[in-house]
Amino acid sequence: MDSEGAVTGGTGGTRSVAAQTVAGVVAGAPIEGRMLYAGLRALAVPEVPVARLWHAATLLREHRGDGHNAALVANGIGGTEAPVLLAISSACKRTNSAGSTTCPRQSWPPSSTAYAAAAWSTRPAGFTDGGHQTKNRSKTLTDELTAPAYDALSPDELDELIAGLEPTAAAAQAADS
DSSP: OOOHHHHSSSSSHHHHHHHHHHHHHHHHHOOOOOOOHHHHHHHHOOSHHHHHHHHHHHHHHHHHHHHHHHHHHHOOOOOTTHHHHHHHHTTTEEEEEEEOOOOOGGGSSSHHHHHHHSSSEETTTOHHHHHHHHHHHHHHHHHHHHGGGTTSHHHHHHHHHHHHHHHHHHHHHHHHH
């Protein structure tokens, strides 16, 4: 395996096929309401297979991310509340740019105290039933908004794409641990 393969997993041929398949998905994905995705899609597509695959994967990630932002807003979760929702979801301590901090609910910004008022959370690290429902609605809507990007692939093509990307995903996970 070449040094590029050692970093990304797979072979140049595997990455080239995966990049071509993902590029087909990207070409058919809607841009409406997806500003970051649309902006990135306007960039030149790299020639090197691994760079082309990385670019296409970035586009798909941002396509999903833009849809996720829309789903959050549709469920009453704004930009200030989203990180707090993530912390509650992850059962994490509240964090700030200086690192992890623990602080009483009374010191949270007014927008984040809306969770208690909206019955999304009864404590900093837990959801109520209503909080779980809101999170699940957001996740479901995110999936629904993302799905049209993959309509260009048949079920067999999607399975082939997933199988082709598994070595790259495994290499990335190994590098992360």
